[in-house]
Amino acid sequence: MKFLESLVAQIGSLILIITALERFIPAQFWTTIETYLRKLTFLFNPYIEITFDEFPVDVYGRSKAYACIEAYLGTNFSGKATRLKAALAGEGKGVALSMNDYEEITHAYKGVKVSWMRNTSYPRNNVISFKESIDEKRAYILSFRQKDRDLVLGSYLSHVLAEGKAISKRGRKQRLYTNVSSDGKMMWRCVGFEHPATFDTLAMDPKKKEEIMDDLTEFTKAQDYYRKVGKPWKRGYLLYGPPGTGKSTMIAAIANFLRYDIYDLELTAVVDNTNLRKLLIEISKRAIVVIEDTDCSLQITGKRKDANHSDHHNNDDPTPEDAI
Structure with a gap:
């Protein structure tokens, strides 16, 4: 060998x-x-390697295949790895283990030997930037013998992706996404969302609270109706008031009530409409999009109209803060 x-x-x-x-x-x-x-190289090299990048060049956002592979390997083979990464599992469930960088796991599928390795690279960057960026480039590398090509590219990869998707769905936790810049592009980065706010702990008028909960419940069951009338299946709320009045707590309570992820969209970090469209495309189907300080973000999408030339606005009107 x-x-x-x-x-x-x-x-x-x-x-x-x-x-x-x-x-x-x-x-x-x-x-x-x-x-x-x-x-000659093909004759003496019996192996094929396939790289699954976390953020592929031709795909905007995190690769779904990478996420499925991560879930599949972490659940089925973390016990066989000798170098592991540990993270808190949350809710008092101890520690969650995953493969560390350059760790290799080998196993058999229908008599065929396959190997996985997690790789992380750090490209050089001579440009000084004050914006948050993503430096590390992560990927999973699959290697196998050329004679097993048809089986691996066919049933094995389908098995990995299907089982990884099912594992992710079973153990899915709510996440908080924020948009960050990487190589001039915008993409979502996420952390676990564990906010204790619920409608039971929310301090507000009981009737108004019940009204909002009923509206949310009705919305979650109305997908067929929206499709029938040809309207996008979405709901909007405008929250306004000075800091400390409970806007963020309300958003967290809604997220916990619906079990939805939160996408915190920072418009001031989006340089153009193209990046904004790509960010919106990457948002999952059941999610809450939060746009904070909408009054301060109006100048990003267009010139603010002179208030002196409008008779439809009153200076005493409340200023909007968050939109969801």
Whole structure:
């Protein structure tokens, strides 16, 4: 095995040397040489590698395949790993374990041997920026023998993705998403959402509280109606008032009542409409989108109209704070 690995490495070095000499090789001979070198590498390298990036270049947002693989490996094979990462499981359930960087897990599927490795890279960045950015690039690498290609690309990957999706659904916890900048693009980053606020603990008029809860319940059951009338299935609330009046607590209570994730959209960090559209596309179906300080964000989407030329606004009107 070590002999084959050494031989493949030597062939790779030979390809690099020949590539460097490409300018000195006549074009009619270069194609033939390249073809034979590829065949030679294929002959002595019995393995195929597939990389599943967390944030693929051609996909906006976090890869769903990466999330499924993470759930699948973490649930089924974390006990076999020797290098692990630990995180609090929440709700007093102890510690949740996952694969650490460069840890490799090997197992068999229908008699076929496959290996997974978690990889993290840190690209160099010479640009100084005061905005939050994502430096680490994470990925899972799957390796297997070429002779098992059809089985792995067919039933095995389908099995991993389906089971990983089911695991994520069973153990799903609410999350809080915030938009951050990475390489000039906006994307969502999340943390666990564990806010204690509920409608039972919310201090407000009981009738108004019941009215809001009934409205939310009716909304969750009205998907077929919205589809029938051709309207987007969404509901909007405007919360206003000075800091400390309970706007964030109300949002947390609604999220816990519906068991929805929260997407905290910071408009001041969005540079253009294209990035905004991409962020909105990535929002899951059952989620609460929070836009804070909407009065301060109006200038981002267009010029603020001069209040002196409008007779429809009163300076004594309450100022909106949060929209959900």
